[in-house]
Amino acid sequence: xxxxxINWILLLASLMVASxxxxxxxxxxxxxxxAGVLNLGVxxxxxxxxxCGFAISIETQSxxxxxxxxxxxxxxxxxLFGLLTQYLLSNQVATGLALTLFGLGLSALLGQGxxxxxxxxxxxxxxxxxxxxxxxxPILFRHDLMVYISIAIIAGVWAVLKFTRAGLIxxxxxxxxxxxxxxxxxxxxxxxxxxxxGGACAGLGGAYLSLVRVPQWTEGMTAxxxxxxxxxxxxxxxxxxxxxxxxxxxGGLTVLQLNLQAAGLKVPVEYLSMLPYLITILVxxxxxxxRGRAALNAPAELGRSFHASS
Amino acid sequence: MTDLLSxxxxxxxxxxxxxxxxxxxxxxxxEIHALLGENGAGKSTLVKMIYGLVKPxxxxxxxxxxxxxxxEPRSARAxxxxxxxxxxxxxxxxxxxENVGLGMENPPPLGQLSREIREVSHAYGLPLDPRRLVGELxxxxxxxxxxxRCLLQDPKLLIMDEPTxxxxxxxxxxxxxxxxxxxxxxxxxxxxxxxxxxxxALCDGATILRRGKVVASCDPRENSAAELAELMVxxxxxxxxxxxxxxxxxxxxxAGLTSEHVDTFGTKLQNIGFxxxxxxxxxxxxxxxxxxxxxxxxxxxxxxxxxxxxRFRGKPVGHLPPNARRRLGMLSAPEERxxxxxxxxxxxxxxxxxxxWQRKKLTQGGGFLRWGAARSFAxxxxxxxxxxxxxxxxxxxxxSGGNLQKFVIGREMLQRPDLLIVNQPTxxxxxxxxxxxxxxxxxxASAGAAVVVISQDLDELMEVSDRFAALNAGHxxxxxxxxxxxxxxxxxxxxxxxxxxxxxxxxxxxxIETYEEGHP
Numbered sequence: 001x002x003x004x005x006i007n008w009i010l011l012l013a014s015l016m017v018a019s020x021x022x023x024x025x026x027x028x029x030x031x032x033x034x035a036g037v038l039n040l041g042v043x044x045x046x047x048x049x050x051x052c053g054f055a056i057s058i059e060t061q062s063x064x065x066x067x068x069x070x071x072x073x074x075x076x077x078x079x080l081f082g083l084l085t086q087y088l089l090s091n092q093v094a095t096g097l098a099l100t101l102f103g104l105g106l107s108a109l110l111g112q113g114x115x116x117x118x119x120x121x122x123x124x125x126x127x128x129x130x131x132x133x134x135x136x137x138p139i140l141f142r143h144d145l146m147v148y149i150s151i152a153i154i155a156g157v158w159a160v161l162k163f164t165r166a167g168l169i170x171x172x173x174x175x176x177x178x179x180x181x182x183x184x185x186x187x188x189x190x191x192x193x194x195x196x197x198g199g200a201c202a203g204l205g206g207a208y209l210s211l212v213r214v215p216q217w218t219e220g221m222t223a224x225x226x227x228x229x230x231x232x233x234x235x236x237x238x239x240x241x242x243x244x245x246x247x248x249x250x251g252g253l254t255v256l257q258l259n260l261q262a263a264g265l266k267v268p269v270e271y272l273s274m275l276p277y278l279i280t281i282l283v284x285x286x287x288x289x290x291r292g293r294a295a296l297n298a299p300a301e302l303g304r305s306f307h308a309s310s
Numbered sequence: 311m312t313d314l315l316s317x318x319x320x321x322x323x324x325x326x327x328x329x330x331x332x333x334x335x336x337x338x339x340x341e342i343h344a345l346l347g348e349n350g351a352g353k354s355t356l357v358k359m360i361y362g363l364v365k366p367x368x369x370x371x372x373x374x375x376x377x378x379x380x381x382e383p384r385s386a387r388a389x390x391x392x393x394x395x396x397x398x399x400x401x402x403x404x405x406x407x408e409n410v411g412l413g414m415e416n417p418p419p420l421g422q423l424s425r426e427i428r429e430v431s432h433a434y435g436l437p438l439d440p441r442r443l444v445g446e447l448x449x450x451x452x453x454x455x456x457x458x459r460c461l462l463q464d465p466k467l468l469i470m471d472e473p474t475x476x477x478x479x480x481x482x483x484x485x486x487x488x489x490x491x492x493x494x495x496x497x498x499x500x501x502x503x504x505x506x507x508x509x510x511a512l513c514d515g516a517t518i519l520r521r522g523k524v525v526a527s528c529d530p531r532e533n534s535a536a537e538l539a540e541l542m543v544x545x546x547x548x549x550x551x552x553x554x555x556x557x558x559x560x561x562x563x564x565a566g567l568t569s570e571h572v573d574t575f576g577t578k579l580q581n582i583g584f585x586x587x588x589x590x591x592x593x594x595x596x597x598x599x600x601x602x603x604x605x606x607x608x609x610x611x612x613x614x615x616x617x618x619x620x621r622f623r624g625k626p627v628g629h630l631p632p633n634a635r636r637r638l639g640m641l642s643a644p645e646e647r648x649x650x651x652x653x654x655x656x657x658x659x660x661x662x663x664x665x666x667w668q669r670k671k672l673t674q675g676g677g678f679l680r681w682g683a684a685r686s687f688a689x690x691x692x693x694x695x696x697x698x699x700x701x702x703x704x705x706x707x708x709x710s711g712g713n714l715q716k717f718v719i720g721r722e723m724l725q726r727p728d729l730l731i732v733n734q735p736t737x738x739x740x741x742x743x744x745x746x747x748x749x750x751x752x753x754x755a756s757a758g759a760a761v762v763v764i765s766q767d768l769d770e771l772m773e774v775s776d777r778f779a780a781l782n783a784g785h786x787x788x789x790x791x792x793x794x795x796x797x798x799x800x801x802x803x804x805x806x807x808x809x810x811x812x813x814x815x816x817x818x819x820x821x822i823e824t825y826e827e828g829h830p
Contacts, residue, residue, distance in 0.1 A: 172408075185412075297403075
């Protein structure tokens with residue numbers, strides 16, 4: 001193995017790009033889960049966003065329209081989940097799994113005509129002055145706009161959850177839906193909005209894969225990114241900024257793994273692919289030892305159906 | 311003087327049951343009006359209509375002489391109606407201030423809200439720290455959060471749904487003082503309860519509901535508790551009695567019982583010790599969340615510990631799981647009927663097997679079920695305890711709370727236990743069924759079994775117990791003979807007023823001293 005073959009600046013620079021898809025999907029899922037809904041369909045929503053974003057960007061030759069279409073597509077398919085779980089009270093775990101399978105199938109169908117086509121160019125920003133700083137410049141300030149938008153979304157979610165009444169109500173719904181209902185809050189409506197937001201973010205994350213990271217369409221190209229995003233939310237113990245840290249950590253592992261392979265590391269690639277999940281399990285064990293659910297910070301009503309009985 | 315609220319001909323029907331049938335009554339400004347009735351009499355439905363959570367099928371309401379039909383709680387709140395819920399509508403993982411803010415229409419910024427909470431809560435003798443998490447508060451403090459949330463909105467009508475069921479007698483007194491202050495300020499209070507003495511002490515008028523209908527309106531001060539009870543239940547109640555019997559050997563001896571693991575917001579048992587003899591009923595009182603569930607689970611075998619902590623007839627059983635304890639004759643019935651004492655979607659026969667398969671020999675050979683025997687066991691329970699059900703094949707979920715409770719208690723009793731531990735045996739059960747269950751507990755003790763009754767209902771405990779002990783924050787007081795204990799003494803055993811403002815008065819020092827004497 002030859003570690004000198006790895007360009008560390010390039011590695012760190014690609015870290016942000018590699019992390020953005022799971023970052024977007026995870027922050028969306030975080031909002032969904034803080035509202036008390038467990039949507040395991042992240043993978044399905046991501047891949048739907050990936051193909052819709054890719055197809056629209058090819059047809060319109062505009063990456064921006066592609067991203068918008070991906071967000072709409074992700075939100076739309078998440079509403080299927082919302083309808084089933086919030087109105088028809090189906091089991092959230094089963095419905096989420098079904099959504100993943102459905103999304104994978106649907107995207108394969110939609111993507112028939114787009115295999116092997118090269119995607120549109122997504123412009124990279126060169127932040128004036130900052131991007132010229134040696135080392136830090138290429139790592140932090142020479143990415144496309146979506147990278148910075150994703151960080152802005154994290155900051156926005158954090159601020160909304162912490163400082164606004166809307167965020168408080170969202171947390172309240174996830175904490176005790178019966179009490180929220182008794183106080184007159186529209187539990188189902190609030191949860192649907194959260195699910196739609198989660199879908200839109202997952203769609204954006206998927207589109208980032210097909211438009212920037214790869215950039216072309218292949219079937220099943222999310223390859224488990226949705227599951228990593230789900231693990232990431234738990235890893236982050238439902239806190240926005242920890243999602244950022246976790247995403248860069250997981251993204252970093254992915255990039256490192258690719259580089260190590262290229263450098264000829266003699267460890268099977270499967271071990272490296274396992275790492276994000278192993279770390280999540282480890283973090284869960286550490287966090288839940290002794291201090292209980294409060295330390296984990298999990299929303300109390302996570303995954304429970306709400307039906308107004310009065 | 312116009313009425314503050316008048317309700318005329320309110321009717322609400324659910325599939326299969328008319329919850330409210332042509333209900334009319336009115337409340338004057340500054341009046342404390344009682345809504346009296348048994349569980350299922352329709353009190354909750356009625357107040358939910360006033361609070362805008364449920365829409366009436368017909369009938370009308372007027373507030374200050376103007377038509378009042380709130381489509382949602384928000385408009386009821388805007389009109390000056392506030393409500394303190396029976397099962398608290400609080401969020402455990404949020405702070406007091408956030409909880410209060412959620413119940414307000416236009417809450418001020420958090421800092422200012424916290425200041426207001428401090429001011430209002432101290433002005434009414436209900437001190438609260440706005441920064442604390444609600445999950446860490448005692449039941450009495452949680453209720454204060456709800457009350458303060460209502461007070462901050464300057465209500466004209468305050469609805470209180472069974473407010474004292476979770477309070478110690480001292481906390482009840484403080485609450486009543488607060489309510490009287492509010493009344494003096496001109497706020498009307500609609501007070502829902504089935505505790506007659508409270509209503510006679512506090513309320514100016516009473517409307518009595520039975521099966522959804524108004525059966526009487528009266529001044530509770532001019533009627534005796536027995537008269538009110540008869541109006542409420544519709545028949546004269548039998549007070550359980552028992553033949554005085556001799557107590558025998560020690561059946562259950564608990565010593566040094568301390569819980570090792572508890573859930574978040576659970577209570578740790580602290581070095582609990584007591585004995586129960588054959589033929590004796592030990593009553594364990596305490597406000598909810600002081601370790602009742604943990605104690606039952608330690609005695610039933612759901613949590614196991616070191617062998618010596620629990621001894622049954624001298625034999626160490628602290629390490630044995632529930633089935634092994636059942637085989638020996640230690641039976642128990644937990645508080646939560648659906649999901650803990652009974653599997654909701656399984657039939658009564660199946661539920662009978664789940665608990666009684668060993669002692670009633672409902673299995674044979676390699677674990678095959680004896681359905682015939684199981685069915686007759688279930689039928690025996692149904693007959694002996696007057697369980698109202700179409701038959702033993704119905705799902706446990708389909709029974710009303712009181713009927714299922716009779717079934718669950720009966721199932722354990724008919725297995726001829728040497729020791730029976732029950733938690734909240736008559737919770738949510740109507741008065742006549744409750745009397746029947748208490749009588750059965752007494753009969754069981756008379757027949758020579760040892761009985762431990764864990765309950766929050768002090769009247770019930772005084773009725774059935776030979777000796778009484780109190781659980782407070784995981785500590786158990788030394789048991790005292792129940793006969794002759796005053797409510798005052800019981801209240802002190804229960805921990806008095808949990809961290810209330812009176813903590814700084816002489817009386818409180820007296821309380822603390824007395825309390826500490828009980829815990830050498």
